[in-house]
Amino acid sequence: MTHPLLLIVLLPLFGFLVNGLVGGRAGPRFVSVVGCGFPIAAFAVTVKCFLDLSAGGAPIVDPVYTWAAFDGHSFEVAFAFDRLAAVMTLIVTGVGSLIHVYSIGYMKDDRGYARYFAYLNVFLFFMLMLVLGKSLLILFVGWEGVGLASYLLIGFWFEDADKARAGKKAFITNRVGDAGFLLGMFVLYQAVGTLDMGTINAAFASATPPAVSATLVGILLFIGATGKSAQIPLHVWLPDAMAGPTPVSALIHAATMVTAGVYMTARMSAIYLAAPEASQVIAVVGVATAFFAATIAMVQTDIKKVLAYSTISQLGLMFVAIGVGAYGVAIFHLYTHAFFKACLFLGAGSVIHALGGEQDIRKMGGLARRIPVTFVTFAVATAAIAGIPPLAGFFSKDEILWFALASDRGGSTALFAAASLTALLTAFYMFRLLWLTFFGASRMDAKTEHHVHESPPSMTGVLVVLAIGSAIGGFVAIPHYLEPLLPLPAVQSAMAHFEHPVVYLSVALGFIGLAAAAYFFGGGGTRGDGLRARFAGLHRVLSGKYFVDEAYDALLARPLTWVSERVFLGLGDRMLLDGTLHGLTGFARRTAGVLARVQTGNLQFYLFLAVLGLVAALGWSWQHG
Amino acid sequence: MADTELLVGLGAVLYAAGLVGVMVRRNALVMLMCMELMLNGVNLTLVTFARQTGATEGAVLVFLVFVVAAAEVAIAIPILLLLARARRTLDVEAYAELKG
Amino acid sequence: MIETGLMYFFAAVALGGSIAMLIARHPMRVALALITTMLSLAGIYALLGVHVLAVFQVLIYVGAVMVFMVYVILLIDVRDSAFAQRFSWLLVPGIAGFVGLAAILCFALWRGDSAPGSAAAPPFGVRPFSEVFLNEYWLYFELVSVLLVAAVVAAIAVVKIGTRRHG
Numbered sequence: 042m043t044h045p046l047l048l049i050v051l052l053p054l055f056g057f058l059v060n061g062l063v064g065g066r067a068g069p070r071f072v073s074v075v076g077c078g079f080p081i082a083a084f085a086v087t088v089k090c091f092l093d094l095s096a097g098g099a100p101i102v103d104p105v106y107t108w109a110a111f112d113g114h115s116f117e118v119a120f121a122f123d124r125l126a127a128v129m130t131l132i133v134t135g136v137g138s139l140i141h142v143y144s145i146g147y148m149k150d151d152r153g154y155a156r157y158f159a160y161l162n163v164f165l166f167f168m169l170m171l172v173l174g175k176s177l178l179i180l181f182v183g184w185e186g187v188g189l190a191s192y193l194l195i196g197f198w199f200e201d202a203d204k205a206r207a208g209k210k211a212f213i214t215n216r217v218g219d220a221g222f223l224l225g226m227f228v229l230y231q232a233v234g235t236l237d238m239g240t241i242n243a244a245f246a247s248a249t250p251p252a253v254s255a256t257l258v259g260i261l262l263f264i265g266a267t268g269k270s271a272q273i274p275l276h277v278w279l280p281d282a283m284a285g286p287t288p289v290s291a292l293i294h295a296a297t298m299v300t301a302g303v304y305m306t307a308r309m310s311a312i313y314l315a316a317p318e319a320s321q322v323i324a325v326v327g328v329a330t331a332f333f334a335a336t337i338a339m340v341q342t343d344i345k346k347v348l349a350y351s352t353i354s355q356l357g358l359m360f361v362a363i364g365v366g367a368y369g370v371a372i373f374h375l376y377t378h379a380f381f382k383a384c385l386f387l388g389a390g391s392v393i394h395a396l397g398g399e400q401d402i403r404k405m406g407g408l409a410r411r412i413p414v415t416f417v418t419f420a421v422a423t424a425a426i427a428g429i430p431p432l433a434g435f436f437s438k439d440e441i442l443w444f445a446l447a448s449d450r451g452g453s454t455a456l457f458a459a460a461s462l463t464a465l466l467t468a469f470y471m472f473r474l475l476w477l478t479f480f481g482a483s484r485m486d487a488k489t490e491h492h493v494h495e496s497p498p499s500m501t502g503v504l505v506v507l508a509i510g511s512a513i514g515g516f517v518a519i520p521h522y523l524e525p526l527l528p529l530p531a532v533q534s535a536m537a538h539f540e541h542p543v544v545y546l547s548v549a550l551g552f553i554g555l556a557a558a559a560y561f562f563g564g565g566g567t568r569g570d571g572l573r574a575r576f577a578g579l580h581r582v583l584s585g586k587y588f589v590d591e592a593y594d595a596l597l598a599r600p601l602t603w604v605s606e607r608v609f610l611g612l613g614d615r616m617l618l619d620g621t622l623h624g625l626t627g628f629a630r631r632t633a634g635v636l637a638r639v640q641t642g643n644l645q646f647y648l649f650l651a652v653l654g655l656v657a658a659l660g661w662s663w664q665h666g
Numbered sequence: 667m668a669d670t671e672l673l674v675g676l677g678a679v680l681y682a683a684g685l686v687g688v689m690v691r692r693n694a695l696v697m698l699m700c701m702e703l704m705l706n707g708v709n710l711t712l713v714t715f716a717r718q719t720g721a722t723e724g725a726v727l728v729f730l731v732f733v734v735a736a737a738e739v740a741i742a743i744p745i746l747l748l749l750a751r752a753r754r755t756l757d758v759e760a761y762a763e764l765k766g
Numbered sequence: 767m768i769e770t771g772l773m774y775f776f777a778a779v780a781l782g783g784s785i786a787m788l789i790a791r792h793p794m795r796v797a798l799a800l801i802t803t804m805l806s807l808a809g810i811y812a813l814l815g816v817h818v819l820a821v822f823q824v825l826i827y828v829g830a831v832m833v834f835m836v837y838v839i840l841l842i843d844v845r846d847s848a849f850a851q852r853f854s855w856l857l858v859p860g861i862a863g864f865v866g867l868a869a870i871l872c873f874a875l876w877r878g879d880s881a882p883g884s885a886a887a888p889p890f891g892v893r894p895f896s897e898v899f900l901n902e903y904w905l906y907f908e909l910v911s912v913l914l915v916a917a918v919v920a921a922i923a924v925v926k927i928g929t930r931r932h933g
Contacts, residue, residue: 675872682864683787686860692854695842736830
């Protein structure tokens with residue numbers, strides 16, 4: 042196989058083309074086979090490449106073609122497969138294929154079945170381009186492409202105006218981040234002369250770094266990451282993105298697309314190692330987002346919204362790890378998060394499917410006996426995210442907390458305290474979700490209750506696989522695997538002996554969260570209501586998501602609309618453009634009106650004019666002849 | 667010879683007079699007759715020049731102009747009569763239908 | 767000598783006839799003025815030695831065309847608004863145009879080069895004329911016959927339209 046990486050990238054594209062062009066007429070079985078077959082094939086090729094990499098040791102590089110070459114500048118399309126790319130690609134293709142299989146059951150009765158799989162495949166194509174790209178240019182193409190796929194999939198049921206608007210919001214917010222990303226790329230190209238990531242990293246890590254502020258570049262690239270990975274201040278699109286089908290939320294907004302920001306910053310680690318201020322900014326933004334989102338998640342009543350805010354929060358924790366220089370740990374958390382978050386989202390999808398569309402957890406309850414497989418997998422994934430050992434989440438979260446405290450590249454007690462508090466809240470709200478959804482007396486209405494049934498094997502099978510991954514995935518030592526590429530930071534000597542206490546603390550936090558949730562929301566759940574009544578004001582602020590959307594609307598959207606309407610529409614379009622056009626036509630009409638008076642219909646008048654012409658012509662010709 | 671100048675000048679004046687007559691008179695038949703006057707003026711110049719250069723072609727052309735003028739009048743009068751009957755007047759001011 | 771005198775006389779008559787044409791109110795008077803002009807032109811042609819054309823002028827122009835005109839004028843009621851108001855609103859511009867056109871034509875004439883002298887024997891007798899006409903210019907002769915046929919057909923068509931309109 043001469044171009045294995047190109048094959049990995051192109052297989053989902055073929056799926057998109059086939060399903061997009063003929064899927065509508067070919068029937069659901071064809072669409073399912075094509076739609077899932079190509080991603081599974083891509084996963085198989087990825088595994089082969091991974092085995093080759095493990096055997097050989099050298100990264101696989103796959104140059105495809107030169108896109109543009111002029112004046113000493115050259116832009117190549119090339120793919121590279123090193124350890125980091127291996128981890129990412131395995132996650133993308135592996136979890137992606139599982140979610141494709143799940144979608145067969147979930148989207149079974151949907152009218153846009155073929156379109157759905159086509160979009161899902163095109164997403165996979167762009168995501169693979171993103172993680173396998175050798176230069177920032179290819180990464181950016183994939184970056185934009187997944188944004189497009191996200192828009193298409195969030196607004197999948199576009200006949201509903203709200204859902205279409207959510208898609209638009211996601212895309213536009215992403216674009217704001219991309220502006221920063223582009224600026225960063227421009228500065229990098231200006232300074233280093235190439236967009237090839239390996240070369241850039243080598244340049245920044247060398248003894249003579251390029252003559253540009255690494256902090257500036259780092260911050261600009263991070264702005265792009267905030268857009269894509271939903272950090273403050275560009276996090277507002279992710280909760281709204283829950284308008285899309287649940288498998289989409291699982292794939293794009295939990296496991297893969299939103300992690301692109303983390304991947305990108307980890308990949309450009311050399312820049313961040315050379316820019317401690319930028320790394321500090323990342324850590325602060327990450328922990329602030331994590332805490333902030335966790336507080337909001339505590340009061341959410343839609344099952345998917347809780348998980349959305351949870352995703353934002355976990356991404357924040359990943360950025361904390363990036364910010365303190367523990368890049369491999371961030372990727373490790375990305376890996377475990379892919380498993381348990383996908384499992385949680387798909388489990389939520391299973392619950393929604395079982396209840397015939399109900400998403401409000403206040404109207405659930407008592408489902409544990411009735412949909413047992415969903416319940417067990419959901420519970421395992423919840424325990425994983427809460428950091429209960431020996432599940433996957435415990436290992437990655439513990440590493441993050443440890444490096445937040447002890448890393449010599451920015452670790453501090455303040456960071457550790459905030460991150461720990463976030464971990465506590467995470468456990469609390471996740472177990473709250475588990476209790477309210479599955480335990481207690483049923484709060485469903487009669488019609489929904491009749492409808493409750495376990496999901497088909499195509500859905501539950503995937504849930505089981507992902508739950509197993511959430512359980513044992515933590516034992517794969519990813520940070521160690523990535524060590525040659527992304528070395529772990531050294532530990533501050535003063536903190537060295539806190540390593541074990543930190544472990545105990547993080548375990549304790551998980552169990553405290555579990556206990557608190559059981560206390561408040563177990564049994565009748567009345568104690569939770571009492572809590573809400575006591576902190577009514579705070580509850581209102583949290584339910585309103587700190588009113589960020591409203592603030593954006595008032596500060597940005599409204600003035601912009603005003604300017605568009607008054608200045609550009611009123612003045613520019615109506616007065617200038619329309620005015621010019623109307624003016625020209627009016628002028629033409631008036632002139633024509635005046636000139637038309639020549640046509641009196643009177644023969645003698647015409648003859649007179651002819652005589653005048655004749656006299657003039659004769660005079661002129663005899664003058665000059 | 668001085669005659670040439672006189673005759674050509676006369677031809678020019680007859681032509682101009684005919685033209686002005688078409689422009690100025692309101693009766694359709696009179697307009698037609700002024701057009702005949704124009705033709706006569708041209709004929710006169712033709713004959714004069716033919717006579718001066720000794721070219722018989724000039725005379726031939728004059729003859730052809732006679733014939734054509736006759737044919738023209740043969741058609742123009744009936745048309746004019748129809749028009750006059752339709753409008754009930756010979757005044758060309760009433761014929762200004764192609765206005766605007 | 768007499769020739770020159772006659773020439774001037776006929777020229778004057780022609781001019782007078784044309785002026786009368788412009789001024790006369792009754793169309794019949796206009797027609798008669800035109801006939802006068804044509805006859806004096808015929809005289810000029812004869813004086814120039816082109817007797818063929820002089821005869822044809824009288825025969826065709828006066829004898830056919832003007833007779834037709836007179837006939838029509840006799841048959842039509844000419845006392846309408848055009849009788850009361852002879853001149854259109856273009857009288858003044860018209861006169862100015864006339865003056866301008868005549869001036870420019872005469873100016874061109876008197877400024878122009880004089881043509882070479884005339885031939886010794888003017889070949890404008892009947893025989894030379896008809897020889898040239900029917901030998902070299904036979905095509906135009908035929909075309910003109912076609913034209914006349916077309917005129918006849920057209921005249922019949924116009925008459926038919928006329929009768930169709932009125933029963």
